Amino acid sequence: MQNDRREFMKKSGLAGLGIMGGSLLDLHANPKSINPKFPVNNQQELNLIGSYGPWAKSLNLEKLPSHSFRNPGITDLDTWRTSTRKLVSERMGAVELGSIPKVTVHRSGIYEGVSFEEISYQLPSGNPTKAVILKPENAKGKLPAILGLHCHGGNKFLGLDKISRTRADLPSYIVDHHDTYYEGRAWANEAAKLGYVVMVHDAFAFGSRRVMLEDVPESIRQGITDFSLDTEEKINAYNSWASNHEHILAKSLFCAGTSWPAVFLAEDQMALSILAAREDVDDTKLGCAGLSGGGLRTVMLGGLDPRISCAVAVGFMTTWTDLLLYKSYTHTWMSYVPILPKELDFPEILSLRAPLPTLVLNDIEDNLFTLSEMKKADQILGEVYAKAKATDRYRCTFHPGPHKFDKAMQEEAFAWFDQWLKA
Numbered sequence: 001m002q003n004d005r006r007e008f009m010k011k012s013g014l015a016g017l018g019i020m021g022g023s024l025l026d027l028h029a030n031p032k033s034i035n036p037k038f039p040v041n042n043q044q045e046l047n048l049i050g051s052y053g054p055w056a057k058s059l060n061l062e063k064l065p066s067h068s069f070r071n072p073g074i075t076d077l078d079t080w081r082t083s084t085r086k087l088v089s090e091r092m093g094a095v096e097l098g099s100i101p102k103v104t105v106h107r108s109g110i111y112e113g114v115s116f117e118e119i120s121y122q123l124p125s126g127n128p129t130k131a132v133i134l135k136p137e138n139a140k141g142k143l144p145a146i147l148g149l150h151c152h153g154g155n156k157f158l159g160l161d162k163i164s165r166t167r168a169d170l171p172s173y174i175v176d177h178h179d180t181y182y183e184g185r186a187w188a189n190e191a192a193k194l195g196y197v198v199m200v201h202d203a204f205a206f207g208s209r210r211v212m213l214e215d216v217p218e219s220i221r222q223g224i225t226d227f228s229l230d231t232e233e234k235i236n237a238y239n240s241w242a243s244n245h246e247h248i249l250a251k252s253l254f255c256a257g258t259s260w261p262a263v264f265l266a267e268d269q270m271a272l273s274i275l276a277a278r279e280d281v282d283d284t285k286l287g288c289a290g291l292s293g294g295g296l297r298t299v300m301l302g303g304l305d306p307r308i309s310c311a312v313a314v315g316f317m318t319t320w321t322d323l324l325l326y327k328s329y330t331h332t333w334m335s336y337v338p339i340l341p342k343e344l345d346f347p348e349i350l351s352l353r354a355p356l357p358t359l360v361l362n363d364i365e366d367n368l369f370t371l372s373e374m375k376k377a378d379q380i381l382g383e384v385y386a387k388a389k390a391t392d393r394y395r396c397t398f399h400p401g402p403h404k405f406d407k408a409m410q411e412e413a414f415a416w417f418d419q420w421l422k423a
Contacts (some may be wrong), residue, residue, distance in 0.1 A: 039107065043078075045235070045326035064282070067343040069351065069384050077388050081352055085304050088349060089191040091340045094260035095266040097123055100273050104128075110187035113137050114192050118165045118206070122273065123267065130208035131201035132164050134192035135280065142282040145181050147272050147308075148200040149297040150313075152332065153177060156242040157235045159207020160200040163294075164188040173232055179292060183406040194414055195422070196287075199275040204350045205261045211245060211253065213238065215345030220248070250333030259299055260334045268301045271385065272318040285421045289413055291315045291405035292368070296335055312413045312419040313350060314361040314405045315368070319380070320346050322373035332367045345379040348384065353413030357420040359413060362396065366403045372399075393420075 026072050044175060047053030064071050067084045074080050092382070101121040108117045117133040135143060149161040161174050165186035179186050192198045202208045214227045222241050250260055268288075276283040287310040292300045295316030302311030320341040323331065338348075360381065364375050378396040385394035399409055 005050060011083070028379060036171075043268075045087055047330060049325075053325050056230050056324060057122075057321060061324065061345075065342060065348065068345065068348055069354070070380070070385060071205075076402065081354075084344065085352055087343060088304060088337070088340065088352070091343075092265065093253075093256075095145070095258050095262050097270050100270070100277060101273060105207075107166075110137050111166050111168075112189070114189050115139065118166060123185065123270065127208055127212070129201055129202055129267070129271075130160060131274075132160055132188075132190055132196040133278070134164060134200075136193060139195075139197075139280070142280060143195060143197045143316070144277075144287070145197040145199070145281045145283075145284035146188075146417065146421075147193055147268065147275055147286070147288040147301070148191070148198050149183060149268065149288060149294035149301070150200060150203060151291045151295075151409075152206075152293030152334070153181065156206050156210050157229065158240055158379035159209065161207070162197075163290075164200045171232070173235065181388050181404050182410070183404070185407065185410065187405065187410050190207060191289075191414060194418070195321045196417070197275070197278065197281050199271060201267075201271040203293070204260070204267050204381030205242070205249065210242065211249065211265075213241065216245075218407050246333050257336060261296075261337055264297050265300045265304060265335065267285055268297055272301070272305065272307060283307070287311065287391055287417050287421055288358050288415075289314065292403065293332075293334065299346075299350045302358065303349040306353075307400075308353065308355045308356070309324075310357045310359075310417055311350070312351060312359045312361065312416060314409060314413070315363060315366060315403055317347060317360045317362060317374060317377045317381075318369040319349075319377050321376075322370045323349050326370050326373075327368060339387070345377075345380055347380045351381055351384040354384050354388040355393055359416040360396040361405070361409045361412065362398045363401050364398050365401055380415070 011119060018185070030414070055064055067087060069217065101123065103119050103121045106118045106120060113136065114134050115137050117131070119133060120126045120128040120130050148163050150159055155177065158174065162177055165183065165187055170264060178186060188198045188200050205211060212227070213224055218331050222235055222244070224241060226234060230240055252260055253263065272286065275281060276286060285305050288298050288301050288308050288314035291314040295313045298311055298313040299316065302308045302313065323335065358381070360378065364371060381394055381396065385391050397412065
C-alpha cells in the first residue's frame with residue numbers, strides 16, 4: 001500500500017511537497033447554494049471549499065495587497081523593502097537562534113572531482129544538524145557560494161542526500177529520488193564542479209533534524225515500535241507517520257507564537273552564516289536555490305535575507321488565490337504565514353529582494369500549481385522589477401513536463417549564477 005502511494009505521488013507530481021493525511025475534499029460546489037453576491041464560473045465551482053471560495057477570495061485577494069510595491073503610492077524601494085521585511089518577519093513569528101555554532105568535520109574526501117566535507121553543528125534545539133560542503137577538487141582562493149536547499153519530496157527521513165552525493169554506494173531510495181526529481185543528478189555536486197562552494201544542510205524536520213518517533217507519546221506513533229529505520233519498509237512507515245504529523249507540528253509552532261516558515265528561515269539563515277564565514281568563500285557573492293520545498297525556502301530566504309546576491313526558485317511559484325481555491329491540498333503546512341495575504345501576495349515575498357538577480361523556473365505540467373496562477377505570479381514579479389528599474393535582473397521560464405528540476409533547468413540555473421556571481 002505504501003509503494004502504491006509512492007507511485008501515485010510520483011506519477012501525479014504531488015510528491016514534491018507531500019500530501020496531508022486523509023481523503024481529498026469534494027471539489028464540486030452546489031450552484032444553488034452560491035450567494036448571488038459572489039457569482040462563480042465553472043472553474044470556481046470546483047474550488048476546494050465549494051460555495052465559500054468566492055467569498056473567501058473576496059476578503060483580501062481581489063485588490064492590491066496593502067504592502068505591495070505595485071501600489072502607486074509606494075515609491076521608495078529601500079524604505080518599502082526594509083519595512084515590509086520587518087512586517088513579514090513579525091507575521092511569521094521570527095525565531096532567534098543565537099550566535100554561529102561550532103562546526104565539527106566528520107569526514108572529508110574527493111568524489112567525482114568534488115572535494116567534500118561532511119559536517120554537523122548544534123542548534124538550540126533538536127539533534128545536531130548535518131550538512132555537507134562541496135567545492136571543486138584542488139580549488140584555490142575564495143569562491144562564490146551557493147546554499148543548496150533540498151526539497152520535501154514526501155520524505156522526511158532524507159535531507160541533504162536528496163541533492164548531494166559523497167559516495168558511490170547509495171541506497172536505491174536515494175537513487176530513485178534523484179531520478180524522479182533531478183534527472184539522475186545530485187545537482188549540488190554539479191554546481192560545485194562549476195566553481196562554487198556549495199553547502200547543503202538538513203532542513204527543520206528533515207534528515208538529522210527530523211522528529212524522532214521515540215521522543216513523542218506512544219499514542220501518536222501509529223503503532224510503530226521499531227525506531228531503527230534500517231530498512232526501506234521502516235523508512236516508508238516513518239515517512240507516512242511524519243506526513244500525518246505535520247499538522248501537529250504546525251499547530252504546536254503556532255501555539256509557540258511562531259510558524260514553520262519562520263523556523264525554516266532561521267535555520268537556513270544560520271546555514272548561510274556558516275557558509276559565508278568560511279575562508280574559501282567570497283561572502284559578497286552568495287546564492288541560494290532549491291526545488292519545491294527548497295523553492296519555498298528560496299522564496300523566504302531570498303526575499304528576506306539581503307546577503308543572498310542571486311536566487312533561483314524552482315517549482316514553487318504561484319499566488320495565494322491558487323492555494324486558497326485550488327491547490328492547498330497538494331502542499332503542506334510549511335507554506336503558510338497567517339494574515340500576510342492581506343499585505344503581500346505570495347510572489348511578493350520573493351520580490352522583496354528587488355533589484356537583486358532572481359530566476360524563477362516553472363514546469364508547465366506541474367500538478368502542484370495552476371498554470372494560470374503561475375503566470376500571474378510571473379506578471380506580479382515582473383511588475384515589481386519593472387518598477388524597481390531592474391527588468392534585466394528578473395527572469396521566469398516555463399519548462400515542459402511535471403514537477404522537477406531536470407538537467408535543462410539546472411543548466412539554466414547554473415548559467416544564471418555564473419552571470420551574476422562570477423562577474
